[in-house]
Amino acid sequence: MSNNLPAGDLTALRTNPPGFSTVDAERIARELYGMEARATALFSERDQNFHLRPAQGPGAVLKLYNALEDPAIVDFQIGALGHLALQDPGLPVPRLLQTRTGERSAHVEGPDGAGHIACAITFLPGRLLEKAQPGPALLREFGRTVARLDKALRGFFHPAAGQRIAWDIRRAGELRPYASLIGDPAAAAAVARVLERTAGRLPAFAALRSQIIHNDCNPGNVLVDADGAPRVAGIIDFGDMIHGPLVFDLALAAADVAGEGMGPIESAQEIIAGYSAVMPLQDDEIATLYDAMLARHAVTLAIFAWRQRHDRSGADKLEQYERTGLPAFERLLSAGPQAAEDAFRKAAGLAPGAPFVSTPRPAAAAGKDSAEPLLERRRRLLGSGLELSYERPLHLLRGDGVWLWDADGRRYLDAYNNVPHVGHAHPHVVEAIARQSALLNTNTRYLHESVLDYAERLCALMPAGLDVCAFVNCGSEANDIAWRIAKAHTHGTGALVMENAYHGGTEAVAALSPYDMPASAVAPHVRTLEAPDLYRGRFRKDHPAAAQGYAGDAGRAIASLAAAGHKPAAAMIDTAFISSGMLDVPKGYLRTVAETVRAAGGLFIADEVQYGFGRSGTHFWGFDFHGALPDIVTMGKPVGNGHPLGVIVTRREILKSFTDRTDYFSTFGGNPVSASAGLAVLDVLEREGLQENARRTGAYFRQGVEALMARHPAIGDVRGTGLVMGVELVRDRKTQEPAPDWTRRVANLMREQGVLIGTEGPRRNLLKIRPPLCFRPEHADLAIEALDRALAAL
Structure with missing residues (x-):
């Protein structure tokens, strides 16, 4: 040969x-x-x-x-x-x-x-x-x-x-x-x-x-x-x-x-x-x-x-x-x-002959008329009070990873949705849901391995002692049950939450969610804690005792509850501090608050709906990031990558205090399909190294946004860790006057460029960036470029 x-x-x-x-x-x-x-x-x-x-x-x-x-x-x-x-x-x-x-x-x-x-x-x-x-x-x-x-x-x-x-x-x-x-x-x-x-x-x-x-x-x-x-x-x-x-x-x-x-x-x-x-x-x-x-x-x-x-x-x-x-x-x-x-x-997802990132289009050129019939149907069938994002609402049909496609076939980079935690339509999660749906889905009054497998894996990720789970269908239900558990265990009735907090939509949890609510309207059994805001609060970044200074407000709140006849049952805190302004919280603050509440007979409930499952990059849980030990942990939204699933994890004796007093049951909580979705999310997080990606991409992303401050004085502050970031916009850096109108305009301008972000904060002047964990540096580059152009257009 x-x-x-x-x-x-x-x-x-x-x-x-x-x-x-x-x-x-x-x-x-x-x-x-x-x-x-x-x-x-x-x-x-x-x-x-x-x-x-x-x-x-x-x-x-x-x-x-x-x-x-x-x-x-x-x-x-x-x-x-x-x-x-x-x-x-x-x-x-x-x-x-x-x-x-x-x-x-x-x-x-x-x-x-x-x-x-x-x-x-x-x-x-x-x-x-x-x-x-x-x-x-x-x-x-x-x-x-x-x-x-x-x-x-x-x-x-x-x-x-x-x-x-x-x-x-x-x-x-x-x-x-x-x-x-x-x-x-x-x-x-x-x-x-x-x-x-x-x-x-x-x-x-x-x-x-x-x-x-x-x-x-x-x-x-x-x-x-x-x-x-x-x-x-x-x-x-x-x-x-x-x-x-x-x-x-x-x-x-x-x-x-x-x-x-x-x-x-x-x-x-x-x-x-x-x-x-x-x-x-x-x-x-x-x-x-x-x-x-x-x-x-x-x-x-x-x-x-x-x-x-x-x-x-x-x-x-x-x-x-x-x-x-x-x-x-x-x-x-x-x-x-x-x-x-x-x-x-x-x-x-590219238009014929044109790159993905383009100059903003006028609203009339983007199919406003085609969306109007859908808007009318929505108002008629769902009422007019249901909120929509952006001045020109999006009609989305498909998602894949960090991308979304609208009815016109245009692609959008999703830097906003934390629900598809491991990416839109992740094939491993989709396949797990479909496979189990084809076999069996029923309530938890029957024996099934999947919910037990999931509970074991979840508890293995928790600190020692947090070893028992209760399953529900969403974050609101998780926080509702956590609040009931805390009251049953402590015999207390008082709650501590952050200013402008949001924890869900049930009647009990709505009382713990003073979102956009004046202090005078807060429920009698609830006290709000001063936000540990190092940018515009009482104690700033260079204050050596900022953590202790802000955490001292927990003592005031507990005393105020006692004066009104309420022993504290729990402090419920979102460990990402999203609605408080996506704050860079001083080290030791959350740990000190938790210890203060525990000393007064209450429990610390860590709401991990926003920060859990590796979003911080450095830690799997937000409470770990802050060095605080919770008594109860609640999860929702990302836990099933969008599949309805909520979880409460606590200590055995705490849950027993609740179950001994009530015949609690959730028909769909922890059903085989939901448990399969939760297991698949954990699989993807581990296999694809998404926590480490959140750390690396988040640092790269924040550094890129901070570099824009030299060209855009409207950026007053950039904060966040991992793949959660807030960009506060102000009219003047010296006076720190909030610019909520600029904030709305930037979010809408970025939407026109094909990049989706949100707005947040008690002053509505915070750009909320919180993408799926598969978001990579090249996606961050696209978002930074779009933000640069949007700020230049103000």
């Missing part, structure tokens, strides 16, 4: 893998890794891979590199896996195993006497995507996973990233002579034209965002859930990594994967929608995507033709592609560049 190497000795056309046997692989596993395992050969283009199956567990993959492989390329691949493990621990890619001596790789002698490099990585169970029939949900998840991989590879570099390989579509011109080897003359001519056109597009490719990319996310390198769930279980084979245009990874994935019953354009649209939800595409990337997809097909067909002539065994490994790739290539060609680009733009 000839192994002539065309096109200037491009790597990846050299096959002849090593000749190790399964017995050799088992011996190497014992000697290098101390692993007793049975070896099974796996497919590899130019190296050898063996699945090492121990008596228990999924095992590992032993990789034995081609003797011709440059050691720097091996180090490149090993370094990339190490980088990915640090950057995105939940990303489904292999993890590197160390040898018995702590090395990342070792040298072994092959049967032919040649030296080879060996390394071992974890084995990822699943089935190959090429053997699946993916639907839209799996295609979108595939796109999201490729984008996560690209995001995790950012910042990584290696000298070997410049390797010259045939699978780099920028080498299309060098493969042009081999199009003539294709047997079908029409196909040969089409491939030749595309290769030639690709060579002419090199300047356009060179202008795109570039980094190290995987460069081979084809269905033979992608594992999916073995049971058919729309989940990517693994991306493998990092042998074709290069430094190249970021969009190439998307182009290769979109070109090579076909959805069940879908054409190449429709399949690509789903993958693009998933990818852009995580990694927003730029205008020039969309403009080159069609050419890059065609180039992928043309390069593969040219390599296949060369191998049929020079490397029959290598060609055999590509025969499956010949059956599917050529028809897909021809259908993509017939679609034409303009139709394809328009479809791709729509999938990415």
